[in-house]
Amino acid sequence: MSKEIWAVLEQGETGLREDSGELLAELTEIAQRQPEQTLVCAILLIAPGSNLPDTALLPRLGVRRLYLLEHTRLAHYTTEGYVSALAWLLQQRAPALVASTASANGRAWMPRLAARLQLPFVPGCLGLDLHDAALFALRSIYEGRAYIQTRAALHGRTALATLATGVRGVPTSVGTAAADNQPIEMSTFTPEIKEQQEAVRRIAIQAPSPEEVELDVAERIVAGGRGVGREGFASLASFARLLGAAVGATRVATDRGWVEHERQIGATGKSVHPKLYLACGISGAAQHTSGIREAETIVAINPDRNAPILALADLGLLGDANEILPLAAKMLET
Ligand SMILES: Cc1cc2nc3c(=O)[nH]c(=O)nc-3n(C[C@H](O)[C@H](O)[C@H](O)COP(=O)(O)OP(=O)(O)OC[C@H]3O[C@@H](n4cnc5c(N)ncnc54)[C@H](O)[C@@H]3O)c2cc1C
Structure with missing residues (x-):
C-alpha cells in the first residue's frame, strides 16, 4: 500500500472552502519530497445522497485519491461526528499525516481526534515537513512576534496537524499538465459512528458578528x-x-x-x-x-x-x- 497523506477538507455554502487549495498545495509538496511513493488523499465527510462539491481543483493540486466518509450523522458538522468517522478510517489505513486548515472546526475536532487515538498533534502550523521519522512544523509564537521550528518524533504513528491559512496564498496548480489529467480514485466508506446520547445539539446557524468573522x-x-x-x-x-x-x-x-x-x-x-x-x-x-x-x-x-x-x-x-x-x-x- 502506498504511503498516504490526508487533507480533510471542509465545505462552505458554495463548495470547498477557499483555503482548501492552500492546504493541498502544502501537502502535495511534502508528498513530492518523500523518498517513497506518497499519495495525497482528500477526505470529505458527507451525508448519503448529498451533493458533492466541485472537485475539479483536486487533481490540479496533486490529489490522487478522494475518500468520501458517508453517514447520516455527517449531514451537518459536529465535532463528535468528525472525530468518530475519522478515527474509524484512520485506524484502518494509518496514513503518515492527517492535516486540516486551522478553521474553527479544524481547531475543534483535530485535538480531540489526537486525544482519542493518542497521536502526536501540532496546531496552527505555518509550514510542515515529514522526514527522519518526525513531523517538522514552523509555528509562530508570542502573538506572532517570533517563529519556532518544532520536531515531533512519530515512532511509526500518524502525525496530525492544522495549518494556518493565508500564509502561502491560494495556488491554482502545483503539478504538470500531465499530472492535472490523471484521474482521481474515489472510494466511499460508511464509518462506524456510535449512537451516543447527543452531547451537542444543533439548534440554528447564526451569522457571526464582524468581530468574530475569521x-x-x-x-x-x-x-x-x-x-x-x-x-x-x-x-x-x-x-x-x-x-x-x-x-x-x-x-x-x-x-x-x-x-x-x-x-x-x-x-x-x-x-x-x-x-x-x-x-x-x-x-x-x-x-x-x-x-x-x-x-x-x-x-x-x-x-x-x-x-x-x-x-x-x-x-x-x-x-x-x-x-x-x-x-x-x-x-x-x-
Ligand atoms: C517588529 C514590528 C512588527 C510590527 N507588526 C505589525 C503588524 O503586524 N501589524 C501592524 O499593523 N503594525 C505592525 N507594526 C507597527 C507598524 O510599524 C506601525 O506602527 C503601525 O502599523 C501603525 O499603525 P496605524 O496605521 O494605526 O497608526 P499610525 O501610523 O499612527 O497612523 C494613523 C493614521 O491615521 C490617520 N488619521 C488620523 N486621524 C484620522 C481620522 N480622523 N480619520 C482617518 N484617518 C486618520 C493619520 O493621518 C495616520 O495616517 C509592527 C512594528 C514592528 C516594529
Missing part, C-alpha cells in the same frame, strides 16, 4: 488604526456589519486594547486576502501592508494625502473616517 477567509474587511481612536471602532464595527465584513486592525489598535489581538493584520498578525479591504485611520506602515498584499481592492480613508496607504489604495478618500463611516452607513441603510 479574517483569513473574510471576503470584505473593514480595518481601523490609530486614526479612528477607541470610540471610532464602534462605528467601524457597525459599518462592517452592514457590509457583511470582518473587523481588522493595526498593531497600534490591538496593543491599546481597542480590539482583540487576533484581529491584527500585518507582519506579526494575520495575512488576509479579501476582495475588499477598507483601511480607516491607517497610515500604511510596511509591517501592516505586508498582511494585505493579496487584497483585491483597497480603499483608504485618511486626511493626510501623504499617508503611504493612499499610494497603495485603489481608491482614496481624503477625510475623517469618523465622519465618513456614519454617513456611508446611512447611505447603505436607505
